[in-house]
Amino acid sequence: DDILRRSYELVQGLRKDLRLCNWPKFINRLNSVSKKSVSKGVWKVVKYYRKHQRMLRNTIYYPAFNNxxxxxxxxxxxxxxxxxxxxxxxxxxxxxxxxxxxxxxxxxxxxxxx
Structure with missing residues (x-):
């Protein structure tokens, strides 16, 4: 299934970018996604990440800070x-x-x- 493959590739790419602290690549990958290209569950996560971009950026730029x-x-x-x-x-x-x-x-x- 094409949607499943694209969803999987997107999720793995986002995880890799977060792990490597690559914010520009992460945000480009996140903003290049369209609703019809991924599954409904992945689309919910994409919307959530787009909504909370500032917090995600701070997590990447300041990895030493945690609670x-x-x-x-x-x-x-x-x-x-x-x-x-x-x-x-x-x-x-x-x-x-x-x-x-x-x-x-x-x-x-x-x-x-x-």
Whole structure:
């Protein structure tokens, strides 16, 4: 089937361009697609990519930025929440999170010189 072949070639080409961080080739390939040349499912993806071009470009140009650290923090907080089920006071729960992440700054003791 001709439509299936073109859809497959388009998807593989877009994946290759994303993997190699080749934005000009990716956007040219994306904009050269017509609705009748690919399957309905692939066309939905093409429309979505066209709509969100700016975000895709930023993903390619800034590959070092991701939300992995934030996801790790959220996962750890959820784990603490499961383990410490039954806290009566939210402030105690918040303090425990802050202590685990070393974000809690206790009051410094004033030392006097003898």
């Amino acid at each position: 992995g650290a934030i996801e790790g923090i959220n996962n750890k907080i959820k784990l603490i929440k499961r383990i410490s089920f039954g806290y009566r006071n939210f402030n105690n729960f918040k303090a425990r999170i802050m202590m685990i992440f070393s974000l809690y700054k206790g009051e410094k003791k004033k030392t006097t010189k003898p």
